[in-house]
Amino acid sequence: MERMLESEMERYQKETVSISIQNLTSDNYMVRLKDGIPETFQTIFPSSQPVASEHKTMITYDVFPQRRGKFLIDSLYLRFKSKLGLWERQITYNLPTEVKVIPNLSEAKRYLASAQNYLLHEGIKIRKMRSGGVGEFSKVRSYVVGDDPRKINWRQSAKLQEMMTNEYEPEHGKYVTILIDCGRMMGVELKEGNRLEKTIEAAITLATAALHNGDHIAVIAFSKEIKAVVPAGRGLEHLDIILQTIYAIQVDAQESNYALALQHAQSIQHKRSMMLLFSDVQTFVNEDHHLFYLKKLRKKHLFVMMGIEDQLLHQKIKMKPSNAILAMEKSVAQKQYLHQKQVMKKWEKHGLPMLEAPADRLAVTTVSHYIETLNRGML
Structure with missing residues (x-):
């Protein structure tokens, strides 16, 4: 028995696993097998597969990885029946194979295929140069x-x-620092995965766009402590370093330490850069003590914050109340939304913009803001 599969798989992308069976006997068999695939992989194992005598047979099945990380696929179980079907024998093979499930790269591939088409529905055009600008x-x-x-x-x-x-x-060689919040609020479940999953996909898409443009990218993942750091580098080969560093990070059941993350970002990035923080906007804006620190940061770096819209909050705002309880829920949701917008406007007046986007548009909104920043010559 031999198992053949890719050492790296993308989350939510179909991959094929091939099992090679060498029948050294002179008899034909009907076999069924079950592989030691982790529970986070969706799959259907083949059954009643014919194996010819003294031949090598290839059996394949598809898997759909649902979770990022490193997984060990070990045991492979094979059952075959006798000629008359009166008995069935099981053999266990130990075939340890390590598999890495990396984030989904669909958005990044779409950008590389056609950067301008990727940004068209956002109304952003990649301009060569501003009129009268320097490049x-x-x-x-x-x-x-x-x-x-x-x-x-x-x-x-x-x-x-x-x-x-x-x-x-535009001049190449700009510096972009991506900060990924892995704290408690990033574990909020969405239709597909959680906030952290969509954030990592958006961060990788932004890194792809910046590296493709010739810029330097640094990545910091943090929660209560610093979880992963990728120093600034350039070239699309640097994207693989980023992937291998952050592909397995998960949500921590702790509050995030923003001050530690921003201090660490400044310690590794001495040149002026665009610091883009992926986090929960509602949590961040309610902590006013960050404003004083970020105003100092703004003197040297260009700070931007990206977050995912609270779909439940927007559903409550849009609903038509049919009774007093629903009317109260809508009123509270509207009050919370207006308060958040007021705080975001206050931060924007200090040169600290905060943007929110639906989960499925986070990547394109982030890349659009990056391209617009370059077009306007702000970095």
């Missing part, structure tokens, strides 16, 4: 109506007897 020289091309006259390359225009203009693109 890196890209190429010389023919002048078209609407180009900035200040970028006309008169030397090339004279040589070619045609109006030519210089094209620039």
Whole structure:
């Protein structure tokens, strides 16, 4: 018996496991097997598979990983019947195999396939350069109506007897620091997974976009203590380092220590960077003592916070109350929502923007804000 499968699987992506059976006898058999797949993998094992005499037979089945982390697939159980079907024998094979289940990379792959199409429904366009801005020289091309006259390359225009203009693109080598909250509130369950799952997928998509753009990415995962740190690096090969470092982090049943995380981020990032914190906005805005510390941080770094909208809160706001209890619930939800918006506006006046998005749009909203920041030359 031999088991063949990928050493890395993506969460919620179908993968095929192949079992090779070498029948050394001169008899044909009908076999059924059960593999030592963890309970967090959805699968249906094959049954009543024919195995020919003195031949190698390949049996396959599909698995759907539901949870990130490192898993050990060990025992493989095989049962085969006698020719007359009067008895059945079971054999256990020890085939230890380690499998890593990494976060789902669908959003990151969509961005790499076409960055502009990925951002179209957000209304964001990737611009080469702001008018009058400073950027890196890209190429010389023919002048078209609407180009900035200040970028006309008169030397090339004279040589070619045609109006030519210089094209620039935003400067590469910017620094982006991603902070991932793994505290208690990130364990809130959603339709698919929890907040931390969607946050990690959005963070990886942002890292893909920034690394593809030539920027440096650093990642810090934290709860009460620092859980994982990836120093700043560039190039798409750095994405694999990020994945191998954070793929197994889980939610802690503790409150998050934001001050420790931000201090650590500043200690490893001395250059001006965009610090993007993924956390629960409601928890963060209710702790006013962070404002004084972040105002100091804002003097050197560009701080942004991203969170997932509370769907239950929005459902309560949109519902039509049919009795006094539902009316009270809607009133309390509206009051909580208005208070949160007021606090978020106060923080934004201090240059500390906070954004919320539905769980399925968190990644594209985050990348859109990053691209818009580059387009406006804020970083």
